[in-house]
Amino acid sequence: MRKDRIGKLVQILSRNTLYAPVERDGVTTFEKVEKVEDIKFDYQNSDVPPKNVLFPQTETTFKYTLGKDQKIEVPKENGKNIILGIRPCDARSFSILDKVFEKDFLDIYYSEKRENTTLIGLSCNEPGINCFCTSLDGGVGNKEGLDMLLTALEDEYFVEVATDKGKAIIENSPDLFSDASDEHAKKKDEINKRAESLMKRRISVEGIEEKLDKIFDDDLWNEVSMKCIGCSVCTYLCPTCHCFDIQDEATLREGRRIRVWDSCSNPEYTLQASGYNPRPARINRVRNRIYHKYEYYPKNFKVIACVGCGRCIDKCSVNMDIVEVLSRVKEI
Amino acid sequence: MADLAKMRNEIKKIVQRDDVKYVIGYEKGTYGWRVSPSFARTPEEVDKFIFSPLCVNNLAVYLVLEEKLPLPKGVEEEKKKIGIVVTGCDSRSVVQLLQEKAISRDDVVILGVPCSGVVEPKKMKEMFGKEIGTVAIEDKGEKYVIVIDGKRREVLKEELVSENCKTCEYQNPVISDILIGDEIKEKKKESYSKVRELEEKSTQERWDYWKEKFERCIRCYACRNCCPVCNCKECMAEKTTPVWIRRSVSLSENAGFHIMRSLHTAGRCIGCGSCERVCPMNIPLSKLYKKVEKDVIELFDYRAGLDEEEKPLLSVYSVDDSNEYIL
Numbered sequence: 001m002r003k004d005r006i007g008k009l010v011q012i013l014s015r016n017t018l019y020a021p022v023e024r025d026g027v028t029t030f031e032k033v034e035k036v037e038d039i040k041f042d043y044q045n046s047d048v049p050p051k052n053v054l055f056p057q058t059e060t061t062f063k064y065t066l067g068k069d070q071k072i073e074v075p076k077e078n079g080k081n082i083i084l085g086i087r088p089c090d091a092r093s094f095s096i097l098d099k100v101f102e103k104d105f106l107d108i109y110y111s112e113k114r115e116n117t118t119l120i121g122l123s124c125n126e127p128g129i130n131c132f133c134t135s136l137d138g139g140v141g142n143k144e145g146l147d148m149l150l151t152a153l154e155d156e157y158f159v160e161v162a163t164d165k166g167k168a169i170i171e172n173s174p175d176l177f178s179d180a181s182d183e184h185a186k187k188k189d190e191i192n193k194r195a196e197s198l199m200k201r202r203i204s205v206e207g208i209e210e211k212l213d214k215i216f217d218d219d220l221w222n223e224v225s226m227k228c229i230g231c232s233v234c235t236y237l238c239p240t241c242h243c244f245d246i247q248d249e250a251t252l253r254e255g256r257r258i259r260v261w262d263s264c265s266n267p268e269y270t271l272q273a274s275g276y277n278p279r280p281a282r283i284n285r286v287r288n289r290i291y292h293k294y295e296y297y298p299k300n301f302k303v304i305a306c307v308g309c310g311r312c313i314d315k316c317s318v319n320m321d322i323v324e325v326l327s328r329v330k331e332i
Numbered sequence: 333m334a335d336l337a338k339m340r341n342e343i344k345k346i347v348q349r350d351d352v353k354y355v356i357g358y359e360k361g362t363y364g365w366r367v368s369p370s371f372a373r374t375p376e377e378v379d380k381f382i383f384s385p386l387c388v389n390n391l392a393v394y395l396v397l398e399e400k401l402p403l404p405k406g407v408e409e410e411k412k413k414i415g416i417v418v419t420g421c422d423s424r425s426v427v428q429l430l431q432e433k434a435i436s437r438d439d440v441v442i443l444g445v446p447c448s449g450v451v452e453p454k455k456m457k458e459m460f461g462k463e464i465g466t467v468a469i470e471d472k473g474e475k476y477v478i479v480i481d482g483k484r485r486e487v488l489k490e491e492l493v494s495e496n497c498k499t500c501e502y503q504n505p506v507i508s509d510i511l512i513g514d515e516i517k518e519k520k521k522e523s524y525s526k527v528r529e530l531e532e533k534s535t536q537e538r539w540d541y542w543k544e545k546f547e548r549c550i551r552c553y554a555c556r557n558c559c560p561v562c563n564c565k566e567c568m569a570e571k572t573t574p575v576w577i578r579r580s581v582s583l584s585e586n587a588g589f590h591i592m593r594s595l596h597t598a599g600r601c602i603g604c605g606s607c608e609r610v611c612p613m614n615i616p617l618s619k620l621y622k623k624v625e626k627d628v629i630e631l632f633d634y635r636a637g638l639d640e641e642e643k644p645l646l647s648v649y650s651v652d653d654s655n656e657y658i659l
Contacts, residue, residue, distance in 0.1 A: 024548065025614045026454070047612060048550070057550065058580040129363060129464050200464045201363075227369040229393060231554035233612050247579045260579045263552075268570060281399040317558055317610035318389060319361040319368035 001150070001157045005176045010036040012173050013120075016080040019053050021046050030083060041085065044128045045309060049090050049239035050083050054113045055097070057236075061109065061246070063256040077109075081117040089133045089307040091119050091145035093239035099301040100242060109259065118165045123151040123188075124195055130310030132201040132323055138307055141192040151188045158188040203326050205294070205304060212295040215332050216287075224325050225286035227318045232263035234312035234320065240293070240305045243269075264289055290325060336383055339417075339445070339512045344375040346415045346441050346510075355415030355441075356394050358387040365456045365467035369394065383417070385471050388450045388494070390606045391416055392425035392560040395435050414440055419447035421496075423505035424602035424637030425560040430507075431637070432600070432644050434563055444508025446516045449489070449497035451476070453609060456492065496605035496618060499523065506638055522603075527623045542587065542620075548613045549586040555607035555617055556593060561600040568592060590620065598624045599645030602637040 001009070010018065010033070020039040022031040028043050030050035064072045098114065101107040124131075124140040133139060143149050148166035150157040158180055161167050170177050235241040245262040249255055262269060265286070270279045279285050297305035306322070313321050347355050359370035359380040367386045371394075372378045395414060403409060418426055423444055429435050448471050460467060465481040476492055478485045490498070499522040504515050530538055553569070556562045569577045569589050577592070578585045594601075601621050608617040628634055631654045634645045 025545075027548065027612070027614050029548075058582065129462055223371075226371050227394075229397065229554075229557040231557040231610075232552040233554050233610075236550050236552050237612060245579060249578055249580060258580050260581065266570075280401055282397075313362070315612045317554060317606075319366045321362040324362045 001159050001177050003152070003155055003157060006041075006157075007036040009173065009176055010039065010084070012176075013082050013084060013169075016082050016118075018082050018084060019050060020084045030086070039085065041122075044124070044126065045087050045090070045131075045311070047311070047315070048237060049093065049309070049311065050086055051090070051093065051097070051239050051242075053081060053083055054094065054117060055110055055242060055244075057261045059109055059259045061257045061259055063254070065254045067253055077112040077116060079116070081113065082120060083117060084120045085122045086119050086146070087124055087309070088121055088140060088142040088144070088146065088149070089131070089138050089309045090239045091121050092133075092138055092142060093145070093307045093309075094119070095145040096240050096297075096301075096303055096305055096307070097242055099303070100297075103300075118147045118169065119145065120166070120169065121146040121149040123149060123192060125152055125191060127195055127199045128310050128314070130201055130313040130323075131199055131308060132203060132310060133308035134196055134199055135201070135203045135205060136304055136306055136308045139192070140195045141188070151191060153184065153187050153191065156184070158184050201308075201310070201323050203323050204330070205326070208304075208326065208329065209295050209298050211329055211332070212291060215329065216291075218332060220325075220328055220332060221283050221287040224320075224328075225281075225283040228265070228282050228286050228320055229318060230265050230267065230282055230285070231317075232261075232265055233315050233317070235263035235265055235289070236261055237311045237315050239307055239309055239311075264292070286320075290322065294326070335513065336381075339383055339443070340378050340381055342443060342510050342512060343372065343378045343381060343415065343417070346443070347372055347375055347378055349413075349441075351413055352415055352441060353410065353412040355417070355443075356391045357381040357417040357443075358383060358389070358391075360466065364463045364465065365451075365453075365460050365469070381417075383445060385449060385451050385469050385476065385493070386456070386467070387419075388453055388606075388609060390422050390425055390558065390560060390604045391418065392422050392429065393558055393606075395426070395429060395440065396560060396563040413438065415443060416440060417443045417445060418505055418508070419445050419450075420500065420502040420504055420506070421447075421602055421604040423507050424502060425604060426637075427507050427640050428561055428600055428602060428637035429563075430640040431642055432561075437640065442505070442508045442510075444505025444511045446504045446511075446513045447497075447500075448503065448516060449493045449500070451492050452494040454614070459487065459492070494605060494609070495526075496603065496608075507640065522622075524622060524626045526619055527626055530619060530623070543583060545615045546586040546590060547583050549581070549590070549615060550613060551581050551586060551589065552612060554610040554612065558606045558610045559597065559601075561597055561602075562593070568596065590615075590617070594620050594624050597621070599628045599632070599634060600636050601625060 014034045018033055019030045020033045021028050021043050022033060022038055023040045028040055028046040029048040030046055030053060033039055060075050062072055062074045101110040143162040147163045148169055149160045159177060243262045243264055244259050246259055248257050271277045279288060293305040343355050346352055354371050354373045357370050358367050360382055361368045365386055369389050369391055370380055426442060430437055463480045468479045470477045475489050476487050500520055501522055577588045603625055605618050611617060632645060
């Protein structure tokens with residue numbers, strides 16, 4: 001597709017609810033857009049991942065009114081969503097999240113949105129300084145989780161279709177797309193290879209599960225957790241973190257139940273009604289986060305719950321660095 | 333800024349004392365220009381310590397962050413001191429904690445370093461965000477000399493230094509057991525120009541300004557957690573009986589959180605700017621906290637974190653106190 005046709009594509013896509021990267025005050029997030037002018041295309045990755053489109057930070061699970069006209073309403077999901085410009089790592093995070101939201105029984109809030117959402121990815125021409133997706137089965141041109149992938153060439157986007165939903169986009173506006181040549185495909189491969197070679201952070205996660213099994217009580221965790229201040233930045237900005245809390249907001253006659261993001265770095269995360277807290281100190285909580293992503297999740301779902309986007313490293317104010325911690329784990 | 337070798341020597345002496353658990357300082361971060369808080373228990377670990385304009389974190393928060401867990405029967409609490417490297421503003425945080433008796437003077441050994449300003453990490457990221465190699469930076473008065481992978485660059489200090497530091501009135505530590513580096517003679521003045529800009533706007537304009545900012549807040553609480561004076565065991569934002577601020581993330585709850593936190597830290601905030609620095613959504617918190625700081629000076633002629641013997645502002649009442657806000 002020619003790059004100058006992107007405006008027309010956005011116009012057509014915005015007939016649905018279209019999410020794309022938008023910048024405000026230097027922070028890039030995925031927001032609803034209607035015009036191509038609002039979209040920021042020259043970004044490395046959004047500061048807040050698009051997980052909040054399928055898994056909102058605050059979500060009403062049901063509303064109720066008491067009294068004579070008592071009723072309970074579950075919000076209905078209607079309309080189709082499209083996320084344009086999502087990076088392959090963030091798209092892959094959805095296929096990782098799918099596993100936990102489908103286990104045992106279907107989480108209707110997540111899965112209904114997931115089914116109604118089309119993901120149009122944008123391959124990374126230049127990785128971020130802390131990106132390490134290639135160490136975790138990811139890649140700048142990886143199509144896992146995506147319906148369609150665009151790779152920016154010189155004047156065009158190389159378009160790859162991964163699913164029927166992606167095919168539907170082309171069938172909807174056939175005049176925007178034309179067949180790619182072998183030249184184009186070669187150029188795309190070159191660009192992707194170059195981008196991956198620029199990635200400086202690498203870590204081998206082979207055997208990490210077994211290693212972590214053995215070093216639960218190691219002094220490493222004491223050292224690593226001392227500087228953590230226990231905020232929720234790494235968890236909220238992580239595309240695969242998915243812990244949530246359920247709260248009720250009520251007045252006398254009416255109320256709603258909400259699901260809100262929660263963070264295992266918060267002391268009250270495991271605080272029990274008795275007052276006992278099995279994770280009373282930051283060492284317990286910092287260690288838990290790494291174990292959940294690199295040991296417990298793989299044990300349950302056979303995949304590491306990390307896509308290597310590097311946001312936790314970028315945004316941590318005290319330079320907690322998961323790649324550094326993992327390399328120290330390997331050295332023990 | 334400070335003689336690094338001399339600093340390391342002094343810290344090694346402290347860390348080897350029997351009555352000191354560990355010393356908190358700064359070490360090189362894991363990539364590029366980052367610097368990480370560092371905890372040295374042995375002289376060998378002190379060799380990792382550095383000091384430069386990249387050392388932005390307020391380390392005083394660690395004095396109140398360490399958990400005191402229940403001990404097994406018969407085991408005594410280890411009553412040892414903690415050493416800490418502080419600049420001008422950070423030292424005021426320590427004084428404020430002493431004033432409020434969150435820590436006692438016997439708990440700390442304070443290494444003061446006069447400070448000529450630290451960089452603003454967000455600006456560092458903009459200019460040098462793609463450099464993964466170690467960044468060394470030297471303060472040369474009007475400019476910073478930056479060396480990355482052998483390449484030398486010069487940047488005007490005012491383009492890179494933290495906004496807070498441009499108007500800092502306390503560049504020399506107000507408390508210390510050991511002072512490292514020469515006292516800074518220049519005197520800057522805080523004119524509250526950014527606060528006045530907002531004050532001159534109408535109430536509606538001011539609300540529109542903050543409304544846009546608070547809507548972006550994701551309630552990560554990084555601002556609260558990095559703040560040394562935010563050390564309540566149970567924060568008002570997390571109380572459930574009663575609920576002061578709901579868990580839902582929305583304009584009303586976010587605004588409630590920020591307004592409440594700025595008032596809870598009134599007369600206690602020493603203006604280090606860490607809250608704004610750590611905010612992942614770039615909310616200009618220093619404008620809010622400087623406003624409260626200005627009000628406290630105007631109403632009570634009081635500045636936080638200067639005298640450890642002084643009583644905390646809002647815990648005392650004098651008949652001369654301003655009553656204008658009471659109808």
